[in-house]
Amino acid sequence: MARKTPVPEANQKVVLNCIHQNCPSCGQKMWRDYDNYRTIRTLSGVVRIKLKVRRCSHRECERYHQVYRPEEEGVWGLPGPEFGLDLIAYAGSLRYQEHRSVPQIHKVLREKGVNICQRSVSNVLDRYDELISVSLTDGNRIKKLLGSQKQVILAIDGLQPQVGHEVLWVIRDCMSESILLARSLLSSREEDISKMLSRVVEALPQTVTAVVSDGQTRATPARKPRWGRSSSFNSQRCSERLTWDATSTMSLSLL
Numbered sequence: 369m370a371r372k373t374p375v376p377e378a379n380q381k382v383v384l385n386c387i388h389q390n391c392p393s394c395g396q397k398m399w400r401d402y403d404n405y406r407t408i409r410t411l412s413g414v415v416r417i418k419l420k421v422r423r424c425s426h427r428e429c430e431r432y433h434q435v436y437r438p439e440e441e442g443v444w445g446l447p448g449p450e451f452g453l454d455l456i457a458y459a460g461s462l463r464y465q466e467h468r469s470v471p472q473i474h475k476v477l478r479e480k481g482v483n484i485c486q487r488s489v490s491n492v493l494d495r496y497d498e499l500i501s502v503s504l505t506d507g508n509r510i511k512k513l514l515g516s517q518k519q520v521i522l523a524i525d526g527l528q529p530q531v532g533h534e535v536l537w538v539i540r541d542c543m544s545e546s547i548l549l550a551r552s553l554l555s556s557r558e559e560d561i562s563k564m565l566s567r568v569v570e571a572l573p574q575t576v577t578a579v580v581s582d583g584q585t586r587a588t589p590a591r592k593p594r595w596g597r598s599s600s601f602n603s604q605r606c607s608e609r610l611t612w613d614a615t616s617t618m619s620l621s622l623l
């Protein structure tokens with residue numbers, strides 16, 4: 369159904385660059401091709417995101433002209449919906465940990481200043497349910513998502529809507545922008561996260577070229593992400609461990 373109300377005006381602006389600037393397939397430089405824009409409603413406001421998209425320009429490469437978007441995009445929002453991952457995690461925790469109804473969740477979000485209607489709350493909860501139910505054992509799904517690509521660049525994001533809430537962990541492939549696994553865990557212990565990551569690595573026929581993360585759980589919805597180094601992750605099939613970094617030219621400014 370076509371939306372009846374415009375997306376609220378953004379009060380934050382974010383510019384995202386690709387951490388990987390060399391093609392994951394041929395290894396040559398991917399040139400910055402164009403900018404893409406998204407507006408996402410988060411718990412801390414409406415964010416206008418500028419994405420500096422790259423593509424491989426080498427004709428002989430199997431990824432010739434295929435799009436590569438900034439890895440960090442998924443921390444803000446999943447492909448498609450205009451609602452941020454933090455908002456989805458928060459609504460999910462209110463529904464399944466606190467057993468709140470849709471009208472109650474709507475009221476809580478409105479009180480937090482989120483401009484959202486009750487129908488959209490239901491959509492956000494549907495998205496949460498979809499996320500949690502993704503399966504690694506469905507070979508057809510994985511095949512459909514990843515097609516014939518030979519490598520994956522995994523990103524792992526953890527969102528804890530509020531202290532004491534479960535942490536929503538999402539593992540995705542940055543090359544295809546696919547969600548591979550999402551789970552709500554009581555803890556953010558590295559042991560639990562490593563188990564999740566190992567399940568993904570073992571289930572995929574593709575080579576894991578790198579694993580990227582913001583290095584920590586985003587602990588509160590009202591806080592903008594901080595960036596830092598994370599501790600190492602052991603995977604025999606992963607050749608590189610990277611984190612989002614302030615030097616990746618991410619910038620955040622108030623409009």
Ligand SMILES: [Zn+2]
Pocket residue numbers: 391392393394395396424425426429430431432
């Ligand atoms: Zn290439």
